[in-house]
Amino acid sequence: MHHETARPLNTPFWTPGVWVMLGFMLCGAGAVLARYIGGIGYVSNLTHARPWGIWIGIDVASGVALAAGGFTTAALAHIFGRHEYEPVVRPALLTAVLGYTFVVLGLMVDIGRTWAIWKPMIFWNFNSVLFEVGMCVMTYLTVLYIEFIPIAAERFGKTIPLLGRLNGLVGKIMGVFIVAGVVLSCMHQSSLGALLLVAPTKLHPLWYTPILPLLFLTSAFAVGYPMVIFETTIVTSSLRLDSEMKLLSRLSRFTVLLLGIYLALKIGDMIFRGTYAYLLDGTTQSNAFLVEVGLGVALPWILLWFPMVRTSRKSLFAVSTLIVFGVLLNRINVFLVGFSSPITHTRYFPAIGEILITAGLIASLMFIYRIVVTYLPVISAGKLEEVRP
Amino acid sequence: MKLDRRGFFKIVGIGASAAVAGAPKTSHAWQSKAPPDPYGCLVDLTRCVGCRKCELACNEVNHLPEPAVRFDDLRVFDKARRPDEKAYTIVNRYHTGKRDDIDRMTPTFVKVQCMHCQDPACVSACIVGALTKKENGAVHYDVNKCIGCRYCMVACPFEIPAYEYLDPWTPKVQKCTFCYERISKAGGKPGCAATCPTEAITFGKRSTLLKMAHRRISENPAKYIDHVYGETEVGGTSWMYVSDVAFETVGFPAVPDKPMPKLSETVQHTFYTYLWSPAVLYAVLAGIMWRQSKKEKEA
Ligand code: SF4
Ligand code: SF4
Ligand code: SF4
Numbered sequence: 024m025h026h027e028t029a030r031p032l033n034t035p036f037w038t039p040g041v042w043v044m045l046g047f048m049l050c051g052a053g054a055v056l057a058r059y060i061g062g063i064g065y066v067s068n069l070t071h072a073r074p075w076g077i078w079i080g081i082d083v084a085s086g087v088a089l090a091a092g093g094f095t096t097a098a099l100a101h102i103f104g105r106h107e108y109e110p111v112v113r114p115a116l117l118t119a120v121l122g123y124t125f126v127v128l129g130l131m132v133d134i135g136r137t138w139a140i141w142k143p144m145i146f147w148n149f150n151s152v153l154f155e156v157g158m159c160v161m162t163y164l165t166v167l168y169i170e171f172i173p174i175a176a177e178r179f180g181k182t183i184p185l186l187g188r189l190n191g192l193v194g195k196i197m198g199v200f201i202v203a204g205v206v207l208s209c210m211h212q213s214s215l216g217a218l219l220l221v222a223p224t225k226l227h228p229l230w231y232t233p234i235l236p237l238l239f240l241t242s243a244f245a246v247g248y249p250m251v252i253f254e255t256t257i258v259t260s261s262l263r264l265d266s267e268m269k270l271l272s273r274l275s276r277f278t279v280l281l282l283g284i285y286l287a288l289k290i291g292d293m294i295f296r297g298t299y300a301y302l303l304d305g306t307t308q309s310n311a312f313l314v315e316v317g318l319g320v321a322l323p324w325i326l327l328w329f330p331m332v333r334t335s336r337k338s339l340f341a342v343s344t345l346i347v348f349g350v351l352l353n354r355i356n357v358f359l360v361g362f363s364s365p366i367t368h369t370r371y372f373p374a375i376g377e378i379l380i381t382a383g384l385i386a387s388l389m390f391i392y393r394i395v396v397t398y399l400p401v402i403s404a405g406k407l408e409e410v411r412p
Numbered sequence: 413m414k415l416d417r418r419g420f421f422k423i424v425g426i427g428a429s430a431a432v433a434g435a436p437k438t439s440h441a442w443q444s445k446a447p448p449d450p451y452g453c454l455v456d457l458t459r460c461v462g463c464r465k466c467e468l469a470c471n472e473v474n475h476l477p478e479p480a481v482r483f484d485d486l487r488v489f490d491k492a493r494r495p496d497e498k499a500y501t502i503v504n505r506y507h508t509g510k511r512d513d514i515d516r517m518t519p520t521f522v523k524v525q526c527m528h529c530q531d532p533a534c535v536s537a538c539i540v541g542a543l544t545k546k547e548n549g550a551v552h553y554d555v556n557k558c559i560g561c562r563y564c565m566v567a568c569p570f571e572i573p574a575y576e577y578l579d580p581w582t583p584k585v586q587k588c589t590f591c592y593e594r595i596s597k598a599g600g601k602p603g604c605a606a607t608c609p610t611e612a613i614t615f616g617k618r619s620t621l622l623k624m625a626h627r628r629i630s631e632n633p634a635k636y637i638d639h640v641y642g643e644t645e646v647g648g649t650s651w652m653y654v655s656d657v658a659f660e661t662v663g664f665p666a667v668p669d670k671p672m673p674k675l676s677e678t679v680q681h682t683f684y685t686y687l688w689s690p691a692v693l694y695a696v697l698a699g700i701m702w703r704q705s706k707k708e709k710e711a
Contacts, residue, residue: 062576063580071574074575102700102701104705133561135582136582139558139559154540207690210690217680221672222566222569224569233675233679366494
């Protein structure tokens, strides 16, 4: 039996893991400082020919994809009425809130004129895919914060009257926001894939396809639940909570279908465009593609068919990790490995400063997640000592 | 509790018919936004002698910083260069194996700058519309809108826009301006074209230049290769080149004839005109949600 409702964990906060996170955060802060003193060029390996690096490929593109648990669980539990999945909605929502917050923070570091980040609200370019992504992400982040109000209000609604009133206000029309969140997600998840459609000569043919937006959308659908499983397993084991295996293994059945669709599209597209010709040419790009699709999509998809895999905590975690890895690698491949500069052939590898900032952002995200689950009612898994005394 | 299949498909069916009805009637055939009668420049590689006077002129008219290597120092040719945040144009030297009448190796010099594409990828990509294609052909940058996302640089097939990476707060995108102010005045010419001593750069209306290019080729077919680079590349560019050596041997990229933004803009407008597809998706999902909660209440 696990607790039916979410509650603050109230576990000891200062664990060794938290100190490690703090260390990464400090290094990241130092690198951010250097970026605002010396400029982007001072801390990064970005060049005129390779203007986007890991801040876009990992912090933004992968961050958005891996926050897909938020809208996929919201759709399942609230729109399709599968309330039994309610316990994973809140943690997934929290991941999305934090994930998107850090996407925006990452973007702020990456754009040259951080203080000008509001300008797309005034100056519109409807031809620009990035404009659509930007507006969507901004709106969706707002929606996510609204969706989070009830959770904060549950705990602090009485002590902070304004929060309580706000909760009463949005509570009545929450459905409007939940549907909006799913629609906005579908929009920008796919548009992220459309970003490189404007540069056909720069993206390797293994990835450049007119259906790139569809692939990004279906992979976001596919990675949503595995990401929830991945996180829940890490959180429940590191905080000594009940693993919620029953729920997670049921959740993984959807992934068989969703990941299958993604895999079929990916392979179908490859056959249709004849790009399998590149597969075995031994280049970094081809190998990265093979690992991405073989290890990150096909293998976990096959494994997921076995009930044995879906019901064992360890193997379900391993399979989910593979899927998360596959989608992460896909975003990295599209934005970094598969991206080339056909004239100057400039190569890119992230500088230590870029890595420190990215690592610092991820650590801060985990740190705040830890704070929030400690003090707000997010997690409903029971404590192990209570479950199995 | 569960939404049954028939109910689901009914809602999706309603959504789909709404989509068909709601989809904008206007066809989404992509249309070029290229100005009808722009200026351009024709660069004749057979005339360029590599004197770098254009680089000097560009530096002066645009008030760019002193270069690391003086403009009369020909050693810069030893390494291929690219335009960057301090130089909007550069000249590179190539040895293609071409020989003159007395069998001496003759180099080919190539001036590189923004091509001022007719349907520029950078303009389509720019999140805030800081880059615009002007009637007179120039692709113009407005620093007051720019946020520094560098999507223009990702999009440009010629790897042209450069960035002031070492400026922490107010970096600019830097590229050839086509001397926008100068060519906006009657009789005005770009700094580089005005200064070229061998008339390797001709400034004029793009249509006139195209005729001139083809005349040069047809009057001297043994000398020129039959290709005007920029006539059809990426849908046409304002800067164009004629040459006596194959373009791919002197640093010109092979690019499609299709305007670069065509596919992405078609996708964008097909789905987002009047925001019809998000609206339909919203309606379908809200319908499903409503039905579900009604059923739960009844149960
Ligand atoms: S060459 Fe590049 S920067 Fe210049 S107009 Fe074309 S796309 Fe834009
Ligand atoms: S860097 Fe500036 S000019 Fe280039 S796309 Fe971004 S906002 Fe537009
Ligand atoms: S047109 Fe003007 S900005 Fe462009 S290369 Fe010539 S002088 Fe420089």
